[in-house]
Amino acid sequence: MSDCLFCQIIEGRIPAAMVHQDDTLVAFRDINPQAPLHLLIVPRKHIASLNDLSPEDDALIGVLMRRAAALARAHGYEERGYRTVFNTNREAGQTVFHIHLHLLAGRSLAWPPG
Ligand code: AMP
Numbered sequence: 131m132s133d134c135l136f137c138q139i140i141e142g143r144i145p146a147a148m149v150h151q152d153d154t155l156v157a158f159r160d161i162n163p164q165a166p167l168h169l170l171i172v173p174r175k176h177i178a179s180l181n182d183l184s185p186e187d188d189a190l191i192g193v194l195m196r197r198a199a200a201l202a203r204a205h206g207y208e209e210r211g212y213r214t215v216f217n218t219n220r221e222a223g224q225t226v227f228h229i230h231l232h233l234l235a236g237r238s239l240a241w242p243p244g
C-alpha cells in the first residue's frame with residue numbers, strides 16, 4: 131500500500147532503525163520509545179488491524195509472537211520480562227493502520243495499562 135507508513139518502511143522508502151528482517155516480517159525501533167527497549171514487529175503483508183485478520187493469517191500471528199520472544203531474549207529480557215501489545219482502533223490508540231506488535235521492556239510496566 132503506497133500510502134501506508136509501515137509499507138514504506140518495509141520497502142526501504144522511509145528509513146527505520148531495523149533490528150531484524152526476514153521474508154515474513156521486519157522489526158525496528160519505535161521512533162518514540164515508551165521503554166528502554168521498544169520495538170515494532172511488523173508483517174510484510176499489509177493488514178490494517180486485527181479486525182482484518184483471516185484464517186490464512188493464523189500462522190503469521192504465531193510467527194510475530196515467536197519473533198517478539200526471540201528479540202526479547204536477544205536483548206536480555208527473557209527473565210526480567212516484557213510486554214507485547216497490539217493496539218486496535220481509536221480507544222486503544224492505534225495510529226498506524228498496518229498491524230504491528232509492540233515489544234516493550236527494560237522498566238516496570240504498570241497494570242492495568244492506561
Ligand atoms: P500504534 O499507536 O499502536 O498504532 O503504534 C504506532 C507506533 O508507531 C507508535 O508507537 C509510533 O511512535 C511509531 N512510529 C510512528 N512513526 C514511526 C516511524 N517513522 N518509525 C518508527 N516508529 C514509528
Ligand code: ZN
Nearest residue numbers: 134137176228
Ligand atoms: Zn502497510
